[in-house]
């Protein structure tokens with residue numbers, strides 16, 4: 001059809017066909033529904049936690065993370081001797097993202113509230129909690145804080161879901177909930 005010359009040069013003056021009007025209406029209504037789903041799902045979808053982000057230098061953030069690790073380290077795990085940290089309920093918990101690991105391993109208690117902080121030391125990483133559906137972008141220079149209350153015991157994996165280089169696929173962390 002499109003390769004033929006236009007038969008009616010003033011085609012926009014031809015009244016809309018009934019079928020076309022129906023499709024235009026369906027598309028418009030669907031578009032509005034999808035648009036309203038965005039605020040609806042933000043509030044009721046329980047997918048993306050509301051978080052705050054404040055500017056902080058990676059060095060300052062690292063200092064706080066190291067302080068927490070020194071204070072609450074309970075053991076070390078994995079071949080890289082990553083510290084396992086059990087911070088007290090209600091406290092500030094710091095998780096460091098960098099090429100290509102999450103540091104340290106956290107050990108949290110079920111039903112207790114924590115303020116989880118996230119920052120990248122280099123560039124963009126993605127915090128994706130498995131098997132839960134929690135996704136947070138992690139930037140350098142911003143301290144992202146989320147209030148969390150673990151509601152299920154188990155071992156959770158943190159995978160990086162923002163492509164960050166050759167070992168992106170190996171950037172896996174761990175959280176224990178007891």
Ligand code: CUA
Pocket residue numbers: 098100124125126160161162163164165168169171
């Ligand atoms: Cu970090 Cu992908």
